[in-house]
Structures are given as C-alpha cells and as structure tokens.
Amino acid sequence: MHASDGDRIRIERAEELAAGAADWLLATARPRGTGLEWTARAGATEPDTSLYRGAAGIVLALREAHQHFADERYGDAAARGADALAADIDPHGDASLYFGLAGTAVTLRSLGRDAVTRRALDAVRAQFDGERWNDMYELFVGNAGIGLGALHAGDLDLAVRAVTPYLRTADPTPAGVNWAVRPSPPRSHHIAHGTLGIVYALLAIGTAAGREDLVALAAAGAADVVSRDEAGPDGFVVPHSDPPHRPDIIERYSYGWCNGPAGDAQVFRLFHAVTGDPAWTALVDRCWSTVVRSGLPARIRPGFWDNNGRCCGTAGVLALGCDLMAERGGDHAFTDGLVDDLITHATVDADGARWSNYEPRAEHSDLPAETGWAMGNAGILRELLRYVRLRRRGEPGYAVDWPDHPPVASRLGETWQRSQS
Numbered sequence: 001m002h003a004s005d006g007d008r009i010r011i012e013r014a015e016e017l018a019a020g021a022a023d024w025l026l027a028t029a030r031p032r033g034t035g036l037e038w039t040a041r042a043g044a045t046e047p048d049t050s051l052y053r054g055a056a057g058i059v060l061a062l063r064e065a066h067q068h069f070a071d072e073r074y075g076d077a078a079a080r081g082a083d084a085l086a087a088d089i090d091p092h093g094d095a096s097l098y099f100g101l102a103g104t105a106v107t108l109r110s111l112g113r114d115a116v117t118r119r120a121l122d123a124v125r126a127q128f129d130g131e132r133w134n135d136m137y138e139l140f141v142g143n144a145g146i147g148l149g150a151l152h153a154g155d156l157d158l159a160v161r162a163v164t165p166y167l168r169t170a171d172p173t174p175a176g177v178n179w180a181v182r183p184s185p186p187r188s189h190h191i192a193h194g195t196l197g198i199v200y201a202l203l204a205i206g207t208a209a210g211r212e213d214l215v216a217l218a219a220a221g222a223a224d225v226v227s228r229d230e231a232g233p234d235g236f237v238v239p240h241s242d243p244p245h246r247p248d249i250i251e252r253y254s255y256g257w258c259n260g261p262a263g264d265a266q267v268f269r270l271f272h273a274v275t276g277d278p279a280w281t282a283l284v285d286r287c288w289s290t291v292v293r294s295g296l297p298a299r300i301r302p303g304f305w306d307n308n309g310r311c312c313g314t315a316g317v318l319a320l321g322c323d324l325m326a327e328r329g330g331d332h333a334f335t336d337g338l339v340d341d342l343i344t345h346a347t348v349d350a351d352g353a354r355w356s357n358y359e360p361r362a363e364h365s366d367l368p369a370e371t372g373w374a375m376g377n378a379g380i381l382r383e384l385l386r387y388v389r390l391r392r393r394g395e396p397g398y399a400v401d402w403p404d405h406p407p408v409a410s411r412l413g414e415t416w417q418r419s420q421s
Contacts, residue, residue, distance in 0.1 A: 007336070007391065014339050015388045017346050020353030021381040022065035022074055025058055027351040028371055029077060035084030036077055041376070042354075042368040049088055050372070051103030052140070052311075055081050057373030059107050060400050061381050067399040068385045082111040089116060091123040095133045096141040097403065098374075100124075102149030109153040110400045121155045131165050138181040138188070139197025139404060147201045148403040151208060159205045160214075166198055167217060175227030176220040186245035189228060189238050191404065192258035192311070195221050196267045200404055203267075207274050215274070222267065226283065235290035236261050236283060249360070251303055255294045257316030261287035265320055270406040288324060291317060292334050297341040299358065306358040308345055309370070310379025313357065314338050318383045319405065326396035326408040339387055342380060355380060 029036040030047070039046060040053040048054025059081040066075035085104050094100030105120040124146060127133055132143055139145040147162030170177040178187050178195045188194030199221040206214025231237040239252050240259050254260035265287035272280035296305045297314045307313030321335030346353045347369065354377055359365035370376030382398060389395040396408040 010336060010339055010343070011388055011391050013343050014384045017343060017348070017353045018065065018381040018384040018388070019069060020346075020348055021377040021384070022062060022069075022071075022352070024352030024354045024369075025062060025371060025377055026073060026077055029081075032084045033087065034080065035082075035087060036080040037084050038081075038371050040372055041370045044368075048372065049085055049104060050099045051106065052098040052374045053370065053372035053376070055085055056103045056107040057378045058371055059085065060110060061373070061378035063110065064382050064385055064399045068389070078111065082108060082113055086113055086116040089120050089123065091126065093123070095124045095127045095146055096136075097145030097149040098140045102146045102153070105153040106149050106403055114154075117153055118155075121150060121153060121158055124150070125158055125161075128161065131169075135183045136181065136193075137169075137179060137198075138193045139201065140192055142181070144198045144201035145403075147205050151205050152401075152403040156205075156209055160209050160211065163198075163201050163205050163214060166202060167213060170217060170220070173224045173227075176222070176224035177217065178221060178224050182245075184245070186241040186243050188241040188245060188259075189225050190240070190254075190259040191263035191267060194241065194259075195225050196264055197404070199225075200267050200270060203270055203274060219271075222271065225264070229286075231290055232286065234286060235293070236264060236286040237290055238264065254312075255291055255296055255305075255317070256307070256312045257319070258311050261290045262317045262320050266323075266405060269323065273406055273409055284324075288320065291320070297338060302358070302363055303361040306360045307375060308342060308355040308357060308380060309373075309375035310383065311374035313375070314341055315380045315383040318342070318387060322383070322386055322390050322396070323406075323408055326390055326394070332391075335387070339384070342384065353377075 029038055037047040038055050038058050040048040049056060051057045059078045062074045062078035066078060085108060095102060097103045101120045101124050105117050108117040133146060134141060136142040143162045147159045150158035150162060169179055179198055181188055181193055191197045199218045202214045202218035206218060225238055228238045229236050237253055240250055240254060255262060257263035265284045268280045268283040299305050310316045318338045321338060325332050325335060345355055354369035356366045356369050357375055359367055373379040386398055401407050
C-alpha cells in the first residue's frame with residue numbers, strides 16, 4: 001500500500017470516529033425541559049455542567065461537529081445544551097473556569113448567548129473578594145482560569161481584576177517567581193495547577209490589556225519553570241511539583257498537556273506569538289522532542305500513559321502535534337501515530353464511538369467511557385476533526401478556540417493578537 005493510501009484511510013477513519021463520537025454524545029444526552037444535559041460518564045446519574053467533564057465542554061464539541069459536518073442534529077443539540085446551561089446559572093455556584101461559571105460563560109458566549117453570559121460573569125465578579133475566589137490559586141479552579149474565561153467571554157475588566165493579585169503574591173525564586181497555588185507547601189510548575197497556568201493567564205490578559213507589568217511577571221514565572229528543566233539542551237522535562245505533591249499517587253514526571261511538556265509548549269507558543277522571540281520556539285522544539293522520545297502513546301507501565309483524552313492523554317498531545325504541523329509543516333509521522341492509537345482504542349457500536357481510559361497503576365482496569373472534554377468524547381472529537389481538516393486542506397483552526405490554547409499563527413497570516421480582537 002502506498003503511503004498516500006494509508007494517509008487517506010487514516011483520515012477517513014478519524015473522521016468516521018469523530019462523527020461516531022458526536023453521535024454517542026447525542027445518544028447519552030438527557031432532556032431537561034426544552035434543553036439537554038449530560039452526565040460525566042456512562043452509568044452516572046448526576047448531570048455535570050462543567051467545561052472540564054460536562055455540558056459546557058460537550059456543547060463546544062457539538063458546535064465543532066456541526067461546523068465540520070453541516071449536520072443539523074449536532075447544531076440543534078449544541079443549542080439545546082446551551083439552553084440548559086443558561087437555565088442553570090447559580091449566582092452562588094462555583095466560579096471557576098473548568099468547573100464553574102467562568103467556563104459556562106465561555107460556552108454561552110460562543111453560542112451567542114450574550115445576555116446570560118453577562119449574568120454568569122456578574123455572578124463570578126460578585127464572588128471575588130479582591131484577592132481570590134477560593135483556596136486554589138491556579139488555572140483549573142482559581143484566578144488564572146477565571147481571568148482567561150472572562151477574557152474569552154469578552155470581559156477584559158474582570159480578566160484584569162482576576163490576575164492583578166498575582167503581582168502582590170509572587171514569591172521570588174533563584175531564577176524568577178512562583179506562587180503558592182494550594183493551601184499546602186508544594187509548588188506546582190505546569191499549566192493545569194501550577195506556575196505555567198498562571199503565566200499563560202498573565203501573558204494573555206496582560207497583552208490584551210496593554211499591561212506590561214503583567215507581561216513582565218509572566219516572563220519571570222516562565223523563567224522559574226525553565227530553570228527547573230532536567231532534560232536540556234535538547235529536551236524539556238520539569239517535575240510535577242516541589243516538594244512533591246501527593247507522590248503516592250502522582251508521578252514525578254508527566255508528558256501530557258496538564259503537567260508535562262505537551263502543555264508547557266503551549267505556553268511557550270503563546271510567548272512566541274506575543275514577542276516573536278525565537279528562543280520560545282526553541283523551547284517548543286525541546287518540549288516536542290521530549291514528547292516524541294517519551295514512549296507515549298504506548299502504556300509502558302501502569303501509571304505511565306493511561307488516558308486517551310484531551311487533559312491528560314493522547315488527544316492533548318495531538319493538539320500540539322497539529323499546531324506544529326500547521327505552523328511548520330514537515331514530518332507528521334508521530335502525529336499520525338497518535339491518531340492511529342486513538343483509532344485502535346475506540347469502542348464502536350450502534351450508539352456511536354467512545355473511549356475508555358485505564359485506572360492508573362492497575363494492570364487491567366478499564367474505566368467507564370466519559371462524555372466530556374477532559375477525559376472523553378468532547379475533547380477527542382475536537383482534535384480528530386481538526387486533524388482531518390489540517391491533513392486534507394491545511395485548515396488549522398477550530399470552530400471555537402479554547403481559553404488556554406493559542407490559535408495557530410498560520411501561513412494564512414493568523415495571529416494570536418487578531419484572534420483576541
């Protein structure tokens with residue numbers, strides 16, 4: 001078989017699985033009035049509205065499927081999911097990006113629900129004590145993510161308020177600064193719960209607001225993390241946290257988006273988009289080199305690579321692979337291999353397609369398939385559809401960009417700055 005035949009078959013199969021993944025989301029939806037709701041996983045009973053595991057992320061995935069396939073079933077389900085989200089705005093609920101109102105606001109704004117978006121953001125603003133929203137102080141739950149959600153939902157004032165406290169709370173380190181992100185001693189370093197997630201928010205919001213103090217603080221935070229690299233000069237690996245946070249269950253080194261170089265590289269991509277400095281591109285290359293050499297997506301041992309999803313798994317690495325394909329072209333063999341792996345691990349039946357992850361550290365333990373962005377169909381289908389468009393026509397983008405994922409600076413002249421206007 002010629003290589004071009006293999007490419008065509010892979011691309012067609014990826015597209016079929018993405019459609020099947022969207023179909024499974026339709027099959028698992030539950031009516032709520034005139035709207036739709038979802039649980040986080042197969043067999044669960046409680047609805048989940050979050051961007052991380054629930055309806056807010058699922059609605060954006062269905063919007064992606066609607067744009068790609070022009071299938072009104074997906075567009076209707078996305079609209080009905082937004083209806084249910086709009087009816088569920090609790091002014092006293094969780095304010096965070098990935099689990100609360102800020103994430104809901106991102107989705108509602110993307111579906112054109114501007115009035116209820118403002119209501120959600122007003123509720124977020126009302127909960128702010130001038131310093132923080134809760135005990136966490138990072139991207140998933142705390143100020144950094146809430147600021148990015150506000151920026152993405154069109155409220156620059158709230159975004160700036162969210163990240164300004166980082167100017168007061170930064171702790172100097174030998175190479176830069178970092179922050180106490182949880183009410184326990186460990187300092188985490190990566191995008192999900194650590195320094196680089198705060199750095200991303202400071203840089204994105206500081207650039208949008210013309211705040212050089214925020215941008216400078218972002219650079220200082222990045223310098224701290226870069227100084228912790230243990231794989232240079234050709235790679236990039238930084239420990240999860242120091243002192244180690246919950247070392248009994250958290251691996252010291254990870255490679256995915258949340259706590260590894262696949263996510264670190266996204267922060268460095270944003271720095272390059274903002275500054276044009278090639279030093280940031282060199283760091284992206286080092287991150288990618290480490291990912292390619294790590295052994296993923298093979299499950300080398302229990303606990304090493306347990307997840308197909310966007311947050312901690314193969315789909316999150318695929319996102320970076322597609323970014324680099326779009327921005328640089330060249331060899332795409334490793335990225336093709338990631339898609340092959342997702343194809344291999346899919347379960348397909350009359351209800352559609354889905355993926356089950358592994359219980360970490362267990363030799364044989366499949367978990368129930370999940371619906372949402374982090375570990376399930378919503379995150380995976382977005383990346384498969386983007387891969388298909390990129391490999392067929394060179395189209396590098398999504399229907400809706402994600403708050404902590406820089407758009408591609410493509411050969412068509414897209415820039416991160418224009419995407420935020």
